[in-house]
Amino acid sequence: MTLHPAKAALPPRDGPLAGIRVIECGEAYAVPHATRLLADLGADVIKVESCIRPDVCRVWPFPDNEPGEQFWNRGGIFNEPNRNKRDLTLDLRKPRGVEVFKRLVATADVVCENYTPRVMAQFGLDYAALSAIKPDLIMLSSTGFGHTGPWSNYTAWGFTLEPTAGISHFVGRPDGPPLRSGIAYVDMPAASIGAYAVLAALRHRRRTGRGQWMDLAQYEVGAAFISEALIAAAAGVDAGTRTGNRHLAYAPQGMYRCAGNDRWVALTVEDDEGFAELCGVIGRPELADAERFASAEARRRHHDELDEVITAWTQTRGAEEAEERLRAAGLAAAVAMSNRDLLLDPHLRARDYFEPATHAPEAGDLGTRPYPGMAVRLSRTPGRVRRAAPLLGQDNEEILGELGLSPEAIAALEREGIIGRLPAEDRMPASQQRMVGYDELVASGLVTEHDPDFEQRLGLDSVAARAEA
Structure with missing residues (x-):
């Protein structure tokens, strides 16, 4: 991005709402x-x-x-x-x-x-x-x-x-x-x-x-x-409450600490294939075959354990590196950007x-x-x-x-x-x-x-x- 000095005054009006x-x-x-x-x-x-x-x-x-x-x-x-x-x-x-x-x-x-x-x-x-x-x-x-x-x-x-x-x-x-x-x-x-x-x-x-x-x-x-929750309540259904960074269906999902000051990466794993890819990226391929992680429901039950395993990998590398490695494996991952990150984002x-x-x-x-x-x-x-x-x-x-x-x-x-x-x-x-x-x-x-x-x-x-x- 190249910044150029702009004039202080408004130039001739343009745009689709010109004249309004x-x-x-x-x-x-x-x-x-x-x-x-x-x-x-x-x-x-x-x-x-x-x-x-x-x-x-x-x-x-x-x-x-x-x-x-x-x-x-x-x-x-x-x-x-x-x-x-x-x-x-x-x-x-x-x-x-x-x-x-x-x-x-x-x-x-x-x-x-x-x-x-x-x-x-x-x-x-x-x-x-x-x-x-x-x-x-x-x-x-x-x-x-x-x-x-x-x-x-x-x-x-x-x-x-x-x-x-x-x-x-x-x-x-x-x-x-x-x-x-x-x-x-x-x-x-x-x-x-x-x-x-x-x-x-x-x-x-x-x-x-x-x-x-x-x-x-x-x-x-x-x-x-929150219209979905309102509709659920109108139907007599409890829409639940706070879930933190976790998802009601996908697992694992969370915000994981990386190396550096207040650096984090967000991750969502949608299915079993994605979980197998994650296990390979973090160097724990054996977890993909573990019975306790065999389905999204099973992974949700053992989410705390998975969070510890993932954090052990993310906290040894920068957020950008973690994001790149995870995305390269087809996973939905993103750095938790600060305002400074956004200003400098390529x-x-x-x-x-x-x-x-x-x-x-x-x-x-x-x-x-x-x-x-x-x-x-x-x-x-x-x-x-x-x-x-x-x-x-x-x-x-x-x-x-x-x-x-x-x-x-x-x-x-x-x-x-x-x-x-x-x-x-x-x-x-x-x-x-x-x-x-x-x-x-x-x-x-x-x-x-x-x-x-x-x-x-x-x-x-x-x-x-x-x-x-």
């Missing part, structure tokens, strides 16, 4: 990632924040763990799902801010928001109000529990929705408690389904000329991922999966960074990373100018505190940004280690040199 304008009132991931998917495909996505309440994800992690002077523009958790967007700050608590927002809606095709149901209604910006301005407007409201039902006004996050939706009941070891997956899992499928719903609504509008409102409950998205690099985006100078030393690219490659209208995530309020003047506001009117909005580029001091005070050192982060389990040579490994030093030339 999306207004995003979103925080965290469920809606910001949904609109990022649309922006990647060419939609003009305008993220609306407030200096009083910027996106809550404008925080850690920072390069080299340094927040810099404008930490709110440097956090990786914000920058990943907000690329290819423009940013407008508006204080919707003030009538003039609401007026400008409605003026923006009149130019839009889609509005996406993930506030609790009461918020947009309190602003006077629910679907009834906005569709009166733009009758063919499409609006996606993505909330934790939907706009109806006894839980509708409860606040929800991906980390709490995962156990609520029953997913955590199936994650963990049989003798241990339910576990979260380690990420805000429900956010990502909710984002994909939200983007899918927007595309379906755009198709419907093209056929009928009518817009519509979409009520997406992330709780229900999560529950759909397969992803050969496909140019990671795409560079150059951040604005106000973001400090972010410079040009690699970002996950398109998961789907359209042959005629491929999406691409056209721009890094915007600074807070970066596009205020441009967007408001497109709405016909004069420079004097825009300056007045800034004087009144309706727009701006800096977060309110009492909302995101720099004095409260206590940085936790790497030693503490490692001790807490939030990071495995600090790689001081990450820029060289990723080729970012040569990218920076080319950008300065």
Whole structure:
């Protein structure tokens, strides 16, 4: 993979969604990632924040763990799902801010928001109000529990929705408690389904000329991922519970420790022939003829013994070598990749999966960074990373100018505190940004280690040199 410096500004719009304008009132991931998917495909996505309440994800992690002077523009958790967007700050608590927002809606095709149901209604910006301005407007409201039902006004996050939706009941070891997956899992499928719903609504509008409102409950998205267990329960069948890394039918299956720090290889053996191949690879061919391992059911009964035998082989070699040897024998095996492994993976690099985006100078030393690219490659209208995530309020003047506001009117909005580029001091005070050192982060389990040579490994030093030339 070769990284080349990218321009900070959006080039002429292209992609299958060129000409579609999306207004995003979103925080965290469920809606910001949904609109990022649309922006990647060419939609003009305008993220609306407030200096009083910027996106809550404008925080850690920072390069080299340094927040810099404008930490709110440097956090990786914000920058990943907000690329290819423009940013407008508006204080919707003030009538003039609401007026400008409605003026923006009149130019839009889609509005996406993930506030609790009461918020947009309190602003006077629910679907009834906005569709009166733009009758063919499409609006996606993505909330934790939907706009109806006894839980509708409860606040929800991906980390709490995962156990609520029953997913955590199936994650963990049989003798241990339910576990979260380690990420805000429900956010990502909710984002994909939200983007899918927007595309379906755009198709419907093209056929009928009518817009519509979409009520997406992330709780229900999560529950759909255990639909087999729900159907089993509805039939009076116990769907079981946590199985750890093991499979209900295949054996052996597991995650096996390899040489090195926190290095593992995953393995699934589907049938007796595969087990015989495994025995040959690990130098224990006699086990293929052992009665206690003669069938998948027998191997499941003696799984602990098999895990010890396999681990004795894997822990003496690197994860990549173990993966290669097992795959060469026709077995399903894979290294348990870390985030660093993925960035350096030769397969992803050969496909140019990671795409560079150059951040604005106000973001400090972010410079040009690699970002996950398109998961789907359209042959005629491929999406691409056209721009890094915007600074807070970066596009205020441009967007408001497109709405016909004069420079004097825009300056007045800034004087009144309706727009701006800096977060309110009492909302995101720099004095409260206590940085936790790497030693503490490692001790807490939030990071495995600090790689001081990450820029060289990723080729970012040569990218920076080319950008300065």
